[in-house]
Amino acid sequence: MISTSLIPCGQYKTSYAKDTTLFDTPVTRAFCVVGVLVLLTLPQLGISNYHLTLLIQIGYLSIAALGLNILVGSTGQISLGHAGFFGFGAFASAWLHNKFGIPVLLAMPLAAVMTTLLGLLFGIPAGRLKGLYLAIATFASQFILEDFFARADWFSGGSAGAMAGTASLFGFDLTGDRSYFYLVLFWLVTMVLLASNLLRSRDGRAFVAVRDHYLSAEVMGINLTKYRILSFGISSFYAGLGGALYGHYLGFVSAEGFTILLSIQFLGMIIIGGMGSVMGTLMGTAFMVLLPEVLEIGFGALRGIAGDVAWVTSGLAYAKQASIGLAIILFLIFEPDGLVHRWKLIKSYWKLYPFSY
Amino acid sequence: MKKSLLASAAILLASTMAHAADPIPVGHIADLTGATGSVGKPYAQGIADAMKYINSKGGVGGRTLAFETTDYAYEVPRAMAHYKKLLDQKVVAIQGWGTGDTEALVSFVAKDTIPYFSASYSGHLTDPQGKTSAKASPYNFFYGPSYSDGCRALVEWAADDWKKKGGTAKAKFVHMGDNHPYPNAPKDACGAYAKEKGLEILNPIQYSLKPGDFKAQCLSLKESGANYAYLANTSGSTIALLKSCETVGAKPQYMGNVWGMDEASLKAAGEAANGMVWVVGAATWADNNAGMNLVREISKMSDPSGTEPRPGHYIRAVCSAFYMKEAMDAASAMPGGVTGPNIKKAMYTKKDWVPAGLDGVCLPSTWKEDDHRGTTSVMVYQASVKGTDIGMKKIFTANIPRRTEWLGW
Incomplete structure (x- = not known):
């Protein structure tokens, strides 16, 4: 019993399959399954719409952030243009639905495929550029896409934006947050499984090799250009899907939602969560989404005590933005490996309790 | 029971x-x-x-x-x-x-x-x-x-003004604003009316809603030879534009949307705003x-x-x-x-409706089931700024016709 639920202290793995297993013990697998089941029943348990909104937000942002983590965390490329791809997915899905009448549920993955093609295109400079130079190249793609959204009336509705229809399944409209939650959860679980499996595949190992030492990787026979561009493509697929989910959730896509700030926030999510970690991405996204809300509750309480004072109200908006920046700085200093590392420390502390060494 | x-x-x-x-x-x-x-x-x-x-x-x-x-x-x-x-x-x-x-x-x-x-x-x-x-x-x-009716009123005023000034050729009219739903809203409707009133329409000039240095835009404005410039942004960026254009020496007649100018902005813009006309939608302080x-x-x-x-x-x-x-x-x-x-x-129940106690403040308005243009009466004010001496006075009131084809435009 003990041997099946605890991880032995030391290396006892005798096969590659054991080394790359997704769940170290049956207990962790059971934990994940139960976690998903709990999420499935949440809407039925009368969770408030506000909390449901936050969960949905964490869902679609996590999907996009996962893509960025594959690119930045696992392949070691840098992208400051993730929000552009996120937005492209949102517009593409709305466009496919409005223009060609493709059902929303199908338009979403199709939009993700379109975003992939775009990502492969914008990823081409990555074959030649590294580090800061690549950062600036992706920065440029962000601006190109942002301007494209504001001007391409035929595609995005220009500055006026585009309506994104509601998804429907067998004639039922998935309009309410409750039903949309399931849609987001379905895609999140699918994409998390895909990402976890990708990272233990041949291509995933190639990504990590490129990240860790590109010269050695090349010597080992890994085609650097191919894997760098492929990584951009995969990351764009995730971004596009996340964006499509976001667009149809709000019901409206507007060009101004996909600024460089959102790109930076995506980077913040994976840095705070943990670079190269699927679990860390989820934690980082949850952190980034919940932090402003928690602060708002705090400031709301403060406002309740202080009364309706102007500087508290205006201070709230400021403190919300500033706190995100502060959180990133603090994480870089105290927890460069992200939330997921802290989580592992907590786990090992209790595993060895009370005889930790 | x-x-x-x-x-x-x-x-x-x-x-x-x-x-x-x-x-x-x-x-x-x-x-x-x-x-x-x-x-x-x-x-x-x-x-x-x-x-x-x-x-x-x-x-x-x-x-x-x-x-x-x-x-x-x-x-x-x-x-x-x-x-x-x-x-x-x-x-x-x-x-x-x-x-x-x-x-x-x-x-x-x-x-x-x-x-x-x-x-x-x-x-x-x-x-x-x-x-x-x-x-x-x-x-x-x-x-x-509406923005469109406000701009149409300014166009009417401009056409009169051009006649009064004895302009012989067609007056040149230019729309200036950000590429954003708000500044874009009256663009086509107002341009069409300006054409109807015999004005020549120039290519629109884009300047950001966020205040910045707009000298480049002012230079194109100057080069275009526009006589009447409609400023579709809000007051923050309008002040910046007026200031930039003053430096560059672009001197068309500026015409502002209802959000484009106000008492405090006149003070901030100083003499650069002298002579500007804009739409005012209610009584003033x-x-x-x-x-x-x-x-x-x-x-x-x-x-x-x-x-x-x-x-x-x-x-x-x-x-x-x-x-x-x-x-x-x-x-x-x-x-x-x-x-x-x-x-x-x-x-929809009232006609020429003014809320109780607000006579002389809100313009009498009528909403109908098929027409949500509450009022089409537009007051145009002009600024006079000399040093710290700031004045604004009503110079024109337009009653824009309620054309059916203008609904939703």
């Missing part, structure tokens, strides 16, 4: 009484920190003060208005997300702000039957039945002349009449000393809140009480 009937009647009575004392939830979406914050702040203050004042006088049929001012920083997605929150709170009406978000929400508020009183006066919101425009906006209301006395009382809700001068935006906000309040009053007498559809119905 009789007893149970009596009991249920008593319960019914008790529940309706409890219902009567419940506050009425109202949404308030404002821009305090975004690109249009310079005019968004006083407008939001006007809405908040007016609703607080209404509450202090007993609210609507004994029920207070419950609202919370929410800053969405002029970002459409944030407004959309907040709208979902407001749905949860079961608001019966919303006081909103910008054109981008209001137009994005048109079909949502129609579906959820929530009257939306916007600070966007976009012409696209005036066609409730979708008669002549692509999209019907049955639940959108705003107080004041300097006016003295019974209605303005009420506005000054309302202003004391946030400024007890009563010394702070309020711009025109604040006063239009008060009008918007009071039209909503009186519609709610009328709705509370209808079967079903204060609900979205009843408020909408109540908006």
Whole structure:
């Protein structure tokens, strides 16, 4: 019993399959399954719409952030243009639905495929550029896409934006947050499984090799250009899907939602969560989404005590933005490996309790 | 049987009484920190003060208005997300702000039957039945002349002015503004009318809603030889533009949209704003009449000393809140009480409507089931700035015809 639920202290793995297993013990697998089941029943348990909104937000942002983590965390490329791809997915899905009448549920993955093609295109400079130079190249793609959204009336509705229809399944409209939650959860679980499996595949190992030492990787026979561009493509697929989910959730896509700030926030999510970690991405996204809300509750309480004072109200908006920046700085200093590392420390502390060494 | 009937009647009575004392939830979406914050702040203050004042006088049929001012920083997605929150709170009406978000929400508020009183006066919101425009906006209301009608009035004035000045060739008219739903709203409609009035239309010049250095735009303005420049942005970036153009030496006749100029901005722009004309949608703070006395009382809700001068935006906000309040009053007498559809119905009951106590402040307005152009009467003011001497006076009032084909344009 003990041997099946605890991880032995030391290396006892005798096969590659054991080394790359997704769940170290049956207990962790059971934990994940139960976690998903709990999420499935949440809407039925009368969770408030506000909390449901936050969960949905964490869902679609996590999907996009996962893509960025594959690119930045696992392949070691840098992208400051993730929000552009996120937005492209949102517009593409709305466009496919409005223009060609493709059902929303199908338009979403199709939009993700379109975003992939775009990502492969914008990823081409990555074959030649590294580090800061690549950062600036992706920065440029962000601006190109942002301007494209504001001007391409035929595609995005220009500055006026585009309506994104509601998804429907067998004639039922998935309009309410409750039903949309399931849609987001379905895609999140699918994409998390895909990402976890990708990272233990041949291509995933190639990504990590490129990240860790590109010269050695090349010597080992890994085609650097191919894997760098492929990584951009995969990351764009995730971004596009996340964006499509976001667009149809709000019901409206507007060009101004996909600024460089959102790109930076995506980077913040994976840095705070943990670079190269699927679990860390989820934690980082949850952190980034919940932090402003928690602060708002705090400031709301403060406002309740202080009364309706102007500087508290205006201070709230400021403190919300500033706190995100502060959180990133603090994480870089105290927890460069992200939330997921802290989580592992907590786990090992209790595993060895009370005889930790 | 009789007893149970009596009991249920008593319960019914008790529940309706409890219902009567419940506050009425109202949404308030404002821009305090975004690109249009310079005019968004006083407008939001006007809405908040007016609703607080209404509450202090007993609210609507004994029920207070419950609202919370929410800053969405002029970002459409944030407004959309907040709208979902407001749905949860079961608001019966919303006081909103910008054109981008209001137009994005048109079909949502129609579906959820929530009257939306916007600070966007976009012409696209005036066609409730979708008669002549692509999209019907049955639940959108705003107080004041639409942007398109405001710009048309400026065009009428410009045509007169050009004649008076003895211009022989065609006057050149240019639209200036950001590539954003708000500055874009009157672009085509106004351009078409300018053409009709015999003006020559130049290529539009783009300048950002966020104040910056606009010398490049001013140089193209100067080069274009425009005689009349319509500034479609809000006051913050208009000040920056006027200043930049003064340095460059571009001197067309500037004409501002209703959000493009106000008393404080005149002070900030200084002599660069001398001679500028712009649309004013209600009385001004300097006016003295019974209605303005009420506005000054309302202003004391946030400024007890009563010394702070309020711009025109604040006063239009008060009008918007009071039209909503009186519609709610009328709705509370209808079967079903204060609900979205009843408020909408109540908006159509009066003709040349001015909220009680605000005579001489709000322009008489009439909303019809097939026409949401509350008023088409447009006041044009001109600024005179010399050193620290700042003046503004009404020089023109236009009554724009209510053409059917202009609905929703």
